Amino acid sequence: MKIVNIFSNFKNGLVKSRENLKDKIEYLIKKSKNKEIFLEQLEELLILSDIGVSATEEIINCFDEINFKEYEKNDFIYFKKKLKKILTDILNHSSPNIKIEKNRLNIIMIVGVNGSGKTSAAGKMAYKFKNENNQLLLIPADTFRAAAIKQLNIMANLAGVEIIKSSEKADPASVVYDGVNAAKARKKNILIIDTAGRLHNKINLMNELKKIKKVIQNAAGNNYSLEILQTIDATMGQNGISQAKSFNESLGVSGIILTKMDGTAKGGIVVAIKKELNIPVKLISFGEQLDNLYYFENEKFINALLD
Amino acid sequence: MFADLTGKFKAIFKRIKNKGKLNEKDINNCLHEIRIALLEADVNYKVVKEFVNELHVQMINENISESLSPSQQIIKMVHREITKVLGSKKSDIIISPKPPTVILIVGLQGTGKTTTAVKLANYLNKKGHHSMLVATDIHRPAAIEQLKILAEKSKLPVFSMGTKEKAVNIVKAALKYVSDKDFDILIVDTAGRLHIDEKLMLELEEIDRQILPQEKLLIIDSMAGQDAVNSAKIFCEKINVNGIILSKIDGDARGGAALSLRKILDAPIKFVGTGEKNDNFDIFYPERMASRILGMGDVLTLIEKVESAYDKKEISRMNEKIKSNDFDLNDFHLQLKKMENIGSVEQIVSMIPGASQLNLNKMQYDDRELKKIEAIISSMTMDERNNPNIINGSRRKRIAKGSGSQISAVNRLLKQFNQIKNMMKKRKYIKNFPFN
Numbered sequence: 001m002k003i004v005n006i007f008s009n010f011k012n013g014l015v016k017s018r019e020n021l022k023d024k025i026e027y028l029i030k031k032s033k034n035k036e037i038f039l040e041q042l043e044e045l046l047i048l049s050d051i052g053v054s055a056t057e058e059i060i061n062c063f064d065e066i067n068f069k070e071y072e073k074n075d076f077i078y079f080k081k082k083l084k085k086i087l088t089d090i091l092n093h094s095s096p097n098i099k100i101e102k103n104r105l106n107i108i109m110i111v112g113v114n115g116s117g118k119t120s121a122a123g124k125m126a127y128k129f130k131n132e133n134n135q136l137l138l139i140p141a142d143t144f145r146a147a148a149i150k151q152l153n154i155m156a157n158l159a160g161v162e163i164i165k166s167s168e169k170a171d172p173a174s175v176v177y178d179g180v181n182a183a184k185a186r187k188k189n190i191l192i193i194d195t196a197g198r199l200h201n202k203i204n205l206m207n208e209l210k211k212i213k214k215v216i217q218n219a220a221g222n223n224y225s226l227e228i229l230q231t232i233d234a235t236m237g238q239n240g241i242s243q244a245k246s247f248n249e250s251l252g253v254s255g256i257i258l259t260k261m262d263g264t265a266k267g268g269i270v271v272a273i274k275k276e277l278n279i280p281v282k283l284i285s286f287g288e289q290l291d292n293l294y295y296f297e298n299e300k301f302i303n304a305l306l307d
Numbered sequence: 308m309f310a311d312l313t314g315k316f317k318a319i320f321k322r323i324k325n326k327g328k329l330n331e332k333d334i335n336n337c338l339h340e341i342r343i344a345l346l347e348a349d350v351n352y353k354v355v356k357e358f359v360n361e362l363h364v365q366m367i368n369e370n371i372s373e374s375l376s377p378s379q380q381i382i383k384m385v386h387r388e389i390t391k392v393l394g395s396k397k398s399d400i401i402i403s404p405k406p407p408t409v410i411l412i413v414g415l416q417g418t419g420k421t422t423t424a425v426k427l428a429n430y431l432n433k434k435g436h437h438s439m440l441v442a443t444d445i446h447r448p449a450a451i452e453q454l455k456i457l458a459e460k461s462k463l464p465v466f467s468m469g470t471k472e473k474a475v476n477i478v479k480a481a482l483k484y485v486s487d488k489d490f491d492i493l494i495v496d497t498a499g500r501l502h503i504d505e506k507l508m509l510e511l512e513e514i515d516r517q518i519l520p521q522e523k524l525l526i527i528d529s530m531a532g533q534d535a536v537n538s539a540k541i542f543c544e545k546i547n548v549n550g551i552i553l554s555k556i557d558g559d560a561r562g563g564a565a566l567s568l569r570k571i572l573d574a575p576i577k578f579v580g581t582g583e584k585n586d587n588f589d590i591f592y593p594e595r596m597a598s599r600i601l602g603m604g605d606v607l608t609l610i611e612k613v614e615s616a617y618d619k620k621e622i623s624r625m626n627e628k629i630k631s632n633d634f635d636l637n638d639f640h641l642q643l644k645k646m647e648n649i650g651s652v653e654q655i656v657s658m659i660p661g662a663s664q665l666n667l668n669k670m671q672y673d674d675r676e677l678k679k680i681e682a683i684i685s686s687m688t689m690d691e692r693n694n695p696n697i698i699n700g701s702r703r704k705r706i707a708k709g710s711g712s713q714i715s716a717v718n719r720l721l722k723q724f725n726q727i728k729n730m731m732k733k734r735k736y737i738k739n740f741p742f743n
Contacts, residue, residue: 044352047346047352047533048351048352048533048534049533050349050532050533050534052347053343053346053347113530113555113558114417114419114555115416115417115418115419115528115555116417117416117417144583145453146452146453146454146455146456146457147449147450147452147453147455147456148449148453150448150449150452151447151448151449151450151453153449154448154449155448168456199555199557199558199559200558200559201557201558201559202557204675233417233528235415235528235531235532235534235535235538236530236531236532237349237530237531237532237533237535237560237563237564238347238348238349238532238561239349239530239558239559239560239561240530240532242559242560243530260415260416260417260501262501263415263501263502263503263534263538264502264503264534264537264538265532265533265534265537265538266534269532288446
């Protein structure tokens with residue numbers, strides 16, 4: 001029952017973009033008088049979904065090879081299948097989702113630009129993992145933004161998860177150091193670190209993150225894993241690539257959390273990021289409820305988008 | 308800012324320049340590149356289409372292929388068209404003749420509403436107004452507290468009633484509260500909301516209907532993608548937004564949303580948010596922004612920033628000092644402080660014409676270097692600052708220790724200071740030190 005629930009929630013979050021794409025493709029194929037018009041409209045559709053110029057060109061080229069005369073005008077199933085396959089090929093990745101093991105310290109560090117939804121994602125993630133029977137500790141390492149610590153504390157309370165004390169203007173690296181030691185002392189198996197939002201072109205702030213990573217690696221001991229997840233706002237444009245590139249170069253990002261998928265933005269930037277940088281999406285988040293966070297699954301994502 | 312788009316255009320024009328003259332094929336290649344550059348810059352698909360069509364017409368009409376310098380002509384043309392899209396003149400906050408002026412700040416989650424509300428209040432107060440902030444974000448945890456903390460930094464008052472009261476009632480209570488007080492502006496920070504969230508959009512419509520705010524400002528993240536136009540359109544439909552503030556333009560986003568919004572919406576872009584400090588806030592100037600996009604620099608903004616950091620008296624006092632060769636480390640220290648007020652080194656460099664050409668904007672600047680110099684000067688006694696010549700070996704040692712730096716750093720600073728002083732001696736006229 002729970003799985004069905006999750007899946008329908010997942011689809012509800014995507015319902016907007018799904019309807020748009022599905023309706024539009026059907027419409028496109030039915031109405032397109034010739035190949036040129038079809039390709040131009042497909043291009044518009046893809047660009048508007050934020051998947052980027054390069055991915056769009058690749059897809060358009062695939063359709064360009066088709067001899068339209070061989071297909072019925074309303075045979076949109078074929079086109080849908082083809083589009084699905086192209087998207088699957090781009091998004092496909094073999095590395096598993098976040099791997100949580102009970103007998104080690106699984107450290108998850110959340111990074112991203114300002115306003116991309118880090119604190120919300122941290123709270124939701126805590127709630128999710130707690131319900132999967134893990135021992136959690138949250139670290140509010142955003143000591144810069146006003147009231148960020150309080151925000152995470154409120155979410156921690158709602159989720160019923162322990163959170164360590166921290167104060168505004170404290171050095172985030174030392175907060176993290178204390179947090180890692182606390183997690184070890186309290187025998188926790190998951191540690192979630194919320195960091196301050198920063199624009200990826202601010203060198204000092206990126207260096208601060210590198211320092212935090214180093215502190216984690218030094219303090220965590222031998223039996224730990226480190227997952228660095230970057231939040232990408234679904235409304236984000238092509239700058240998302242630049243963001244992912246910078247954070248990845250500084251820290252080595254292991255996955256993306258795609259946030260705010262409940263709007264009308266299509267979140268297509270995920271496709272561009274995967275294509276350009278090969279960083280997979282691991283989680284998807286939407287809405288303001290604590291339980292609105294799911295593992296990202298390419299198949300479901302594309303199906304929900306096109307079916 | 309907008310560095311990528313600038314770079315793209317530069318590459319296109321360089322190619323044309325090398326070829327000398329343009330033929331129809333060149334024009335098409337050029338337009339194709341411009342089109343891709345704009346799409347990659349997140350300019351809305353439909354806007355790009357229109358924009359490129361207009362350019363095509365211009366190019367044919369202006370008979371580029373006969374020209375000796377097509378590159379110059381195209382730069383001018385693209386600049387003109389971008390300026391046209393961005394709007395042709397600047398636009399400020401409209402202050403109601405009957406106070407208080409109510410300004411409503413709205414937008415999607417995470418676009419920077421709370422930060423912008425405080426920046427705007429700070430900006431208006433500097434112009435002689437008395438602003439009060441009103442906290443109506445009753446939804447996001449700790450949002451009200453965030454507003455209070457940010458406001459406190461600029462000593463701005465916040466009106467709040469906790470998270471139980473309806474937003475519209477909070478605004479009403481705030482209006483009542485200021486009715487017999489000396490506030491002429493109310494800035495209402497609202498909760499972030501999705502444009503398709505009917506319940507929350509109704510909340511905004513209710514405020515709009517019952518309060519009739521003079522200014523309704525939509526905050527747009529300059530990193531936003533194609534969907535920015537859709538959400539902005541709905542905000543405009545529901546509450547008739549009459550202005551846009553573009554946030555986070557200190558990132559490296561190409562900022563295509565700015566171009567799209569002006570073309571599709573009737574509302575002008577009024578301000579831009581340029582950093583995390585409360586005074587990192589600028590008026591939006593379309594023609595300057597267009598220049599910036601094309602890598603022509605933004606000298607006007609730079610001059611204005613310098614002017615606001617230095618008052619005239621101070622400049623003439625400084626000139627006297629320099630003329631009489633009295634310039635000492637105290638003055639040097641003061642200048643450094645002023646520099647900080649103007650902006651980070653990176654911000655200043657981004658406004659210099661040709662910075663992108665010289666790759667200056669690719670260099671990495673560390674504002675902490677300035678801080679280190681400040682620390683060294685702060686560790687000197689007044690006597691030492693007034694008369695740096697007395698700083699001998701043991702004093703240098705003490706200063707290094709006091710400022711947590713190496714003796715070599717102290718030596719370097721003193722050497723640089725002497726060089727500057729020598730340079731000054733040679734100058735006859737100094738109008739706007741240090742930027743003349």
